[in-house]
């Protein structure tokens with residue numbers, strides 16, 4: 001297959017080199033002359049400019065940088081690189097599929113890349129060129145290996161043929177392949193993937209702060225919890241959104257630990273947010289009326305918590321004003337598909 005990689009840094013180089021190894025013809029494009037020289041020095045076909053004039057149908061991977069600028073992506077390089085692809089499409093002989101591999105906000109492939117390519121090329125998305133999202137999950141420190149042996153390949157495209165051809169291209173690398181009928185879902189997967197990893201790390205850093213205060217060995221604690229907490233060892237636990245946690249233990253124990261930590265002088269913003277998010281979901285169900293509540297799983301109906309107590313729990317002192325009267329009626333603990341989702345697939349994949 002003919003492949004172009006636009007933006008030949010960490011991800012672009014790993015992508016292109018992996019695809020060369022599986023028999024594809026790859027050209028690397030990069031705006032930085034020193035990067036192009038470096039890649040040429042490795043014996044790779046690397047160029048400053050993309051020229052599609054006499055090329056057959058190809059995949060054009062966008063692996064352009066998307067650094068952050070405050071609480072959003074700085075898309076200046078991404079937009080500039082996408083425009084160069086659009087200009088190259090203007091005089092292209094083949095029908096090319098532009099695959100967004102950069103990490104972007106959900107909706108970017110169809111909401112930004114498609115319109116930019118149409119504007120620059122004068123072609124129409126769907127017949128003049130095709131679009132897909134194929135986010136990258138590799139880690140910078142082991143980019144080449146992670147590309148060659150992916151834990152997961154995610155493809156999002158509206159066109160069935162694009163889905164199949166992209167899956168075929170990436171099949172030699174192995175690992176499970178998840179195909180979605182639109183790019184936005186694939187983009188969301190990548191965002192949620194990174195946010196989940198970040199949240200878990202920050203959660204354990206919060207626990208570390210408390211353990212440190214108590215002069216306990218957090219590593220021994222976290223190693224044990226990683227094997228005892230179903231949310232840690234069961235991939236299906238707690239992932240169906242839309243309902244709060246409840247049961248006998250989770251509501252009271254989250255509240256109690258927030259107060260306990262405050263008592264030893266440690267603020268836990270993540271735990272406070274966990275409780276606040278749960279309270280919002282409880283409020284949402286209250287608004288649905290009794291029919292709606294009855295239709296909810298038992299675990300979603302039992303965690304009745306007093307909102308004012310939640311919000312003030314961060315300042316609760318041990319032994320003074322503990323929110324002890326909020327125990328819900330006994331019910332199945334926690335929210336999550338637990339047993340029914342804990343099947344043969346549960347050992348699949350290693351969290352990274």
Ligand SMILES: NC(=O)c1ccc[n+]([C@@H]2O[C@H](COP(=O)([O-])OP(=O)(O)OC[C@H]3O[C@@H](n4cnc5c(N)ncnc54)[C@H](O)[C@@H]3O)[C@@H](O)[C@H]2O)c1
Nearest residue numbers: 007008009010011030031032066077080081102103139140
């Ligand atoms: N590095 C990682 O571990 C990793 C993992 C997964 C996803 N990602 C995502 O992949 C994307 C690329 O990241 P990266 O780490 O490879 O970035 P990088 O900075 O290593 O590489 C980007 C390359 O694009 C080139 N470039 C910039 N503007 C250009 C333009 N207009 N035209 C052509 N080339 C241009 C730069 O010169 C650079 O070589 C980002 O969205 C990133 O978030 C990165």
